[in-house]
Amino acid sequence: MFESLTEKFNAVFKSLSGRGRITEANVSDAMRDVRKALLEADVSYNVVKKFCKDVSEAAIGAEVIKSLHPGQLLIKIVNDELTKLMGPVDSNIYFVSPGPTVIMLAGLQGCGKTTTAAKLGKYLVAKGKRPLLVADDLQRPAAIEQLIILGQQADIDVYSEDSKNSVKVAKRAVTHAQKNGYDVVVLDTAGRLHIDEDMMTEISNVAKAVEPHQIYLVCDSMTGQDAVNSAKEFNERLELDGVILTKLDGDARGGAALSVKAVTGKPIKFIGVGEKLDKLEEFHPDRMAGRILGMGDVVTLVEKAQEQFDAEEAEKLQRKMAKGSFGFDDFLKQTKAIKKMGGMKDMLKMMPGLGGKLGDMDFDDGQLKQIEAIAHSMTPRERREPDIIDSSRRRRIAAGSGTQPNDVSGLVKTFRRSRDMMKALSGGSFGGLKSLFSGGFNMDTLTAAMSAGRKIKQRSKRKRKIIRRGKIKRR
Amino acid sequence: MGIFTKTAEFFKDRLGKTRDKISSSLSSVLTLGRNIDEALLDKLEETLISDDIGIETTDKLITELRAAYRSRRIATTDDIVPFLKEHIKNYWPARDRQLRLAASGPSVILVAGVNGSGKTTSIAKLAYILSRNGKKVIVAACDTFRAAAVEQLSIWAERIGVQIIKHKTGSDPAAVAFDACEAAVARAADFLILDTAGRLHTQKDLMRQLTKIRNVVTGKIADAPNEVLLILDATTGQNAIVQAKMFTEAIDVTGIFLAKLDGTARGGIVIAIKDQLDIPVKFVGLGEKPEDIAEFDPDTFVEALFD
Numbered sequence: 050m051f052e053s054l055t056e057k058f059n060a061v062f063k064s065l066s067g068r069g070r071i072t073e074a075n076v077s078d079a080m081r082d083v084r085k086a087l088l089e090a091d092v093s094y095n096v097v098k099k100f101c102k103d104v105s106e107a108a109i110g111a112e113v114i115k116s117l118h119p120g121q122l123l124i125k126i127v128n129d130e131l132t133k134l135m136g137p138v139d140s141n142i143y144f145v146s147p148g149p150t151v152i153m154l155a156g157l158q159g160c161g162k163t164t165t166a167a168k169l170g171k172y173l174v175a176k177g178k179r180p181l182l183v184a185d186d187l188q189r190p191a192a193i194e195q196l197i198i199l200g201q202q203a204d205i206d207v208y209s210e211d212s213k214n215s216v217k218v219a220k221r222a223v224t225h226a227q228k229n230g231y232d233v234v235v236l237d238t239a240g241r242l243h244i245d246e247d248m249m250t251e252i253s254n255v256a257k258a259v260e261p262h263q264i265y266l267v268c269d270s271m272t273g274q275d276a277v278n279s280a281k282e283f284n285e286r287l288e289l290d291g292v293i294l295t296k297l298d299g300d301a302r303g304g305a306a307l308s309v310k311a312v313t314g315k316p317i318k319f320i321g322v323g324e325k326l327d328k329l330e331e332f333h334p335d336r337m338a339g340r341i342l343g344m345g346d347v348v349t350l351v352e353k354a355q356e357q358f359d360a361e362e363a364e365k366l367q368r369k370m371a372k373g374s375f376g377f378d379d380f381l382k383q384t385k386a387i388k389k390m391g392g393m394k395d396m397l398k399m400m401p402g403l404g405g406k407l408g409d410m411d412f413d414d415g416q417l418k419q420i421e422a423i424a425h426s427m428t429p430r431e432r433r434e435p436d437i438i439d440s441s442r443r444r445r446i447a448a449g450s451g452t453q454p455n456d457v458s459g460l461v462k463t464f465r466r467s468r469d470m471m472k473a474l475s476g477g478s479f480g481g482l483k484s485l486f487s488g489g490f491n492m493d494t495l496t497a498a499m500s501a502g503r504k505i506k507q508r509s510k511r512k513r514k515i516i517r518r519g520k521i522k523r524r
Numbered sequence: 525m526g527i528f529t530k531t532a533e534f535f536k537d538r539l540g541k542t543r544d545k546i547s548s549s550l551s552s553v554l555t556l557g558r559n560i561d562e563a564l565l566d567k568l569e570e571t572l573i574s575d576d577i578g579i580e581t582t583d584k585l586i587t588e589l590r591a592a593y594r595s596r597r598i599a600t601t602d603d604i605v606p607f608l609k610e611h612i613k614n615y616w617p618a619r620d621r622q623l624r625l626a627a628s629g630p631s632v633i634l635v636a637g638v639n640g641s642g643k644t645t646s647i648a649k650l651a652y653i654l655s656r657n658g659k660k661v662i663v664a665a666c667d668t669f670r671a672a673a674v675e676q677l678s679i680w681a682e683r684i685g686v687q688i689i690k691h692k693t694g695s696d697p698a699a700v701a702f703d704a705c706e707a708a709v710a711r712a713a714d715f716l717i718l719d720t721a722g723r724l725h726t727q728k729d730l731m732r733q734l735t736k737i738r739n740v741v742t743g744k745i746a747d748a749p750n751e752v753l754l755i756l757d758a759t760t761g762q763n764a765i766v767q768a769k770m771f772t773e774a775i776d777v778t779g780i781f782l783a784k785l786d787g788t789a790r791g792g793i794v795i796a797i798k799d800q801l802d803i804p805v806k807f808v809g810l811g812e813k814p815e816d817i818a819e820f821d822p823d824t825f826v827e828a829l830f831d
Contacts, residue, residue: 088579091761094570158784158812159640159757188812190679195672198693202671242787269640273576273761275789296639299724301763324639324670 069113071123073105079120080105083127083342090302090341093277096311104130114358117351124344125351131338135306139291139316140331142173144233145262149181149226151234153259155252155287156267157279158240161295163192165267165321166237167199168329169293172319173233174205181231183222184209185255188239196237203326206231215239215251219259236261243282253286263290265318268309270297276305277312284313295321298328304341373472377424377432377464384417419452423460426450435461535818536827538786538810560593560601568604575792575829578762581799585611605830612795612829613822620804621820624750624778630662630708632716632741632748635781636734636771637755639722642783642809644673646755647719648680650781650807652814655686659714664704665690666697666737667721677719684814687711697721697733698740705744718749725770738775752778753806758791759784768797782820783809790829 069075080101087097108126113119144150152169154162166182173180182200184207186192193209200207208222219236226234238255241248256264266280266289283289292309297320306317317332339345362382369375424432426449431438438446438461443454450457565586572582585608592598598607625631633650637643644667651661663681665688667673674690681688689704701718708716720737723730741748754777756764771777782791785808794805805820 085579088573089762091576091763094573157759157787159642161640189676190683191672191676194675195670198671242784244788269757269759271638271757271760271763273759273764273789273793274574275576275759275787276761278788279759296724298726299638299763300726300766301761304761 069119071108071111071113071119073109075119076105076108076123079123082120082344083124086342086344087304087307090304090343091271091273091276091308092304092341093274093308093311096277096308100130100134100307114354116354116358121347121351121354124342124347128338128342128344128348131307131342132334135310135317135332135334135337137316138332138334140318142176142233142263142318144178148232149223149234150232150263151223151236151259151261152263152265153236153238153256153261153287154265154267154293155238155283155289156240157242157269158189160240160267160269160272161321162186162240162267163195163199163237164324164326165293165295165319165329166196166235167203167205168321168326169235169319170200170205171203171326172329173235174203178232179230180205180233180235181222181226181229182207183219183234183236185215185218185222185236186239187213187215187218188241192237192239199326216254216258219255223259234259243279243286249282249286256287264288265290266292266309266313266315268292268294268305270294270303270305270320271299271301272305274308276308280309281312284315289313289315291316291318293317293319293321294332298322302341302343303337306337307341370468370472373468375468375472377427377435378429380464381421381424381432384421420460422450423447423452423457435464535808535810535821535824538816538818560598560604564601564604565589568608571830572792575790576761577792577829578765578796581796584799609826609830612826615795615798616804616820616822621779621806621822623806626745626747626750629745630713630716630748631750632705632708632718632745633751633753634718634720634738634741634749634775635753635755636720636775636777637722638724638757638767639670641722641755641757641760643667643722643755644676644680644719645812646753646781646783646807646809646817647677647717648684648814649809649817651681651686651715651717652684653817654715655684660712661686661715661717662704662708662711662713663688664700664716664718666700666704666718668693668695668697668700669721673719673721680814687713698736701737701740702744705741705748709745716748725767725774731770731774734771735774750778751806752776753781754779754803755781755783756791756794757784758782758808759787759789760791760793762793762796764793765796765800768801768803772801772803777803779804779806781805781807781809786810786816791825792829 084097084101087100088094092100104127108123111122111126113122142150142152154166154169156162163186170180170182182196182205184193184196186196197207197209208225210218210221212218215238222236223234236255236259238252239248241252243249264287266283268276268280280292292313292315294303294306294317297303310317317337320330320332322328322330339348366375366379369379423446426446427438431442431446438457440454443457446457447454568589569582569586572585573579577585588611589598589604589607592607598604635643635647647663651663655661663677663686665674665677667677668691671693674693678688678690689700689707691700691703697720704716704718707713718737718741720734721730723734725731738749738752752775754768754771756767760767768777768780780794780797780803782794782805785791797803798805808818808820810816810818
C-alpha cells in the first residue's frame with residue numbers, strides 16, 4: 050500500500066519536474082531495507098543507527114534520473130558511503146631503518162593470529178624482506194609448535210623459547226633479530242578476552258617492552274555485535290595501527306569490518322581468505338561494502354542507468370555541436386554534468402574523438418561559476434540564440450549577474466568561438482582546435498577580465514547550495 | 525546426569541562481567557509505571573540486537589510482546605523484561621539439554637565447528653568433567669590438518685589424564701575415527717570424543733569429509749554418534765545460523781556447545797538457532813581452564829541478556 054503510494058507520488062513528481070529528487074518519504078522503504086541489511090551483516094546497532102541517519106540526511110535532495118527509483122539511487126549512495134567509510138586503503142607496512150621493524154598481532158582467542166602471523170611472514174618475504182616470526186603465545190597448548198610448523202612450511206625462521214614470560218621472550222626475540230639481520234619481527238601473541246585484566250596488562254607490558262612499530266588487531270569476520278566492545282578495548286590498551294580481517298573465505302557478510310573501523314578509526318590493512326599461507330590479500334573497501342550491503346544488483350543497475358543517461362546526453366550534445374546549434378542552455382546542462390563527472394578536464398577527455406588530444410590543457414572549474422551566473426541571467430531565447438544579444442540586453446544581463454556589460458560581450462564572443470571549435474572538432478579536423486586555442490580561448494584570462502573579485506549573485510549561490518546538499522559529507 | 529553439579533552457580537558467577545552501557549540504558553527507559561511506547565520498544569530492540577539475537581527473531585519477540593500488551597497480559601513496563609525472559613527461557617525445555625547417551629557401550633560425541641571456534645579446548649573441558657566424575661574417556665585427534673592440532677589435543681589428554689587416539693598430521697581423519705571407535709569398544713570406554721579440523725561450512729569438500737567421518741563412526745558403533753556437538757564461538761554474529769544449518773546438513777547436529785561466553789558477547793544467536801533450526805544449547809564454555817565448563821542453564825543465560 051505504502052509502496053504503491055510512494056511510486057505514484059514519484060511518478061507525479063517526476064512528470065512535474067522532469068526528474069525526481071530524493072526525499073525522506075520516497076526513500077523510507079529503501080532505508081528500512083538498508084538498515085535491515087546492515088544489521089543482518091552484523092554491523093553494530095549504534096553504528097547502523099548513526100550511519101543511516103547521516104546518509105538519509107545527506108542524500109535528501111539528490112537528483113534522480115528518470116529511469117531510476119529514488120530508493121535505488123539511495124542504495125547506490127549507501128554503497129558509496131560504506132566504501133568511503135571503510136577506506137582509504139592503506140596496505141603499506143611502514144618499515145623503519147635501521148631495522149628490525151616490529152609488528153605485533155593481538156586479538157581474541159581463535160580469531161586467527163597464528164595463521165595470520167605466518168601469512169604475514171610470507172607476504173613480507175614476497176616484498177623482499179627477511180622476517181622473523183616470534184612464538185609469543187605461551188598460553189595455548191601447542192601454539193608454539195603450530196607457529197614452528199607454519200614457519201617450516203613457509204620457509205621462514207621462527208623464534209621460540211621454553212618460557213612462561215612473554216615480555217622476556219619478546220625482548221630477546223627482538224635482540225635476536227637485531228643481531229641476526231632480520232628486517233621484520235612478527236610477534237604472535239596469545240588470544241585473550243578484552244575484559245581479562247591480567248592478560249590485557251600482560252600484552253601492554255609486552256608492547257611497552259619492545260615498542261612495536263605496528264600493532265594490528267586480528268579480527269574474525271564472523272564476529273557479531275561484540276566486535277565494537279573488543280576492538281575498542283584493544284585500541285585503548287594498545288593504540289592499534291591497523292586491522293586484519295580473517296576468515297573472509299566463508300560467507301559471513303563481515304559487518305564487523307565497518308564496526309571496527311567506526312570505533313577504532315584504524316585502517317583495515319589485510320584480509321585472510323583461506324587456510325593456505327598465501328591467502329592474505331590487501332583490503333578493498335568497495336568489495337567489502339558490496340559484501341556487507343549485499344545489494345550488488347541494485348548498485349549495478351544504478352551505475353548502468355547513470356552511464357546510459359550520460360551517454361544519451363553526450364550524444365544529444367554531440368549532434369548539436371556538429372550542427373553548430375549549441376546554445377547557452379546546452380552549456381548550462383554541460384556545466385552541471387561536468388561537476389557531476391568530476392571536472393572539465395575529465396569531461397573533455399570523455400568527449401568522442403577528443404580523448405588525449407588535449408594534452409596538458411588546464412581548466413579551472415571554479416571559473417565556470419561566473420560564466421554560469423551570466424548564462425542564468427539570460428532569457429531562454431538569448432541562451433538559444435546568443436547572436437541576438439545587443440547592448441541593451443547586455444546591460445540587463447550584466448546587472449542580473451553582477452558583472453559588467455563587456456564581461457557579457459566577452460563571454461558571448463568566446464562562446465561563439467568555442468561553438469565553432471566544437472563544430473570543427475566534431476567534424477574531426479583537429480587542426481581547427483589548435484588555431485582556436487592560439488586565438489585566445491583561455492578561461493583564465495577570460496574570467497579574470499570578466500569579473501575579478503566580484504560577487505556572484507544570489508541565484509548562483511542558491512544553485513551551489515543545492516549541489517552541495519546533494520553531496521554527502523564524510524564523517 | 526548429575527555430573528555437572530553446581531554448574532549453574534559457576535555459570536552465573538562467570539557471566540555478568542563488565543558490559544557496555546546498553547543494559548543500563550534499557551533500565552533507564554523501564555521506569556516504573558511508564559506506558560509502553562515506541563521509544564521503549566526501540567530501546568528494547570537495541571538490547572536484543574546487541575545480544576546478537578538477530579533482526580528476525582528480535583522482530584518476532586517484539587511482535588509477541590505487542591500482542592501480549594494488546595491482550596493485556598502485560599500492562600506496564602515492569603512486565604516487559606519478565607515477559608521476555610519467560611518467553612525466551614521456554615525455548616529450551618530441560619529434556620532438550622541433556623547429553624544423549626548410548627544404551628550400552630561407549631557414548632560417542634562427535635565435535636565440529638568453524639576454525640577458531642574452540643573445539644579442542646571444549647573437548648578438553650568435556651573430557652575433564654566426565655573423567656573427573658569417574659567416566660572412562662577416550663579422545664580422538666581427527667584434526668589431522670591444522671599444524672600442531674594433534675599436539676594440542678595430546679597435551680590436553682596428558683594434563684587431564686585421558687587416553688588419546690592419534691595418527692600423524694596429514695593422515696586420513698576418517699581412519700583416526702575408525703581406530704578410535706575400535707579402541708573405545710575394545711577398552712570399554714564410557715565416552716569417545718572425536719575432535720575434527722575446523723572448517724568453514726562453505727567448503728564443500730571438507731563438509732563431505734565430515735559426513736564421511738560420521739558415517740565411519742556409525743558403521744563401527746550402532747547408533748553412534750550419540751551426540752553431535754557444534755562448537756559455536758559466543759562472539760559469532762548472524763553467520764552462526766548458516767553454520768548451524770550447514771553442519772546439520774552434513775552431520776546432523778544434536779546440540780550446541782557455546783564457547784567463550786565469559787567475554788562481553790552474550791551469544792544471543794543461539795535463540796535464533798533454536799527458533800529457526802530447533803537445535804538446543806547443551807554446554808557453555810566460560811574460560812580457558814578445563815574446569816571452565818557448565819551445562820547450559822536457560823535461566824542464567826536469559827538473565828544475562830537483560831542484566
